[in-house]
Amino acid sequence: MASTKPGERKLQILQxxxxxxxxxxxxxxxxxxxxxxxxxxxxALYRHFASKAQMFEGLIEFIEASIFGLINQICESQDQGLMQAQSISGMLLNFAEKNPGMTRVLIGDALVNEDERLQLRMNQLAERLEMAFRQSLRLAVSQGYLTEPEVQARANLLCSFVMGRWLRFAKSGFKLLPTELAPMQIALLLR
Structure with missing residues (x-):
């Protein structure tokens, strides 16, 4: 049996x-x-991770790095605030659809009987997502598409919409796709 390089086994465990x-x-x-x-x-698992909670933290770190890396790419390549918000929403739904196991982490379902700090971290991720939506929508305000009082409400609505679609996807046994009708629904939320 071929030996694995450092980090490969850790990645295999997370996958x-x-x-x-x-x-x-x-x-x-x-x-x-x-x-x-x-x-x-x-x-052998515990040689790579001190606890099961640390394994979940590894997944959460991957999720955060992936999602926020993609958000940064969207914001750098798209100069229209409303289009940023629309693209971020779509990306978040696509991410869940392509990563059903990680969707259970995103909604907290997989963390129910785990260390409470993991759920707190997912709550912080949700806050950061809402902040990313606010940033894009503030850009839309500066471009004359929205008014400042709309920013917080729309950012919260977009975040709630995405999280609701994640929840629906997971609770349906991954049958009801989060992207189904999403472009039209997101467009309605950003009118």
Whole structure:
């Protein structure tokens, strides 16, 4: 058996954890089940992560880096505030659709019986998303498309819409796609 390079096993563990989360009615995600899927001992898991919570933190860090990296790209390439908000909304829905296991982390479903600091971190992620929407909508105000009093309400509405679509996707067993009718709905929210 070929040895793995440093960091490869850690990534494999996180990828396997995300894959296990794609089956909400399947096996419970325990360290024993995760170790069996990765084909290592539980002790080997703990050589890479001090706790199961730290494994979830690794997933959350990946989610944050991916989402906010994409938001930065959108904001750098799109100079229209309303188009930024629309693109960010669409990207967030696409991200969930392509990463169903991570969607369960985004909505907190996978974190229910885990360390409460993980849910707090997801709450902070939601606040940061709303802040990104506010920033784009403030740009739209400066471009004459919105008024300042609309910014907070629309940012909150967009964030709630995205999170609601994530929740619907996860609770439907990943059958009701978050992107279904989304472009028209997002356009309605930004009118």
């Amino acid at each position: 396997t954890l995300a894959a296990m989360l794609e089956h909400p009615k399947g096996e419970k995600v325990t360290t024993a089940a995760l170790a069996a899927r990765v084909e290592v001992s539980e002790a």
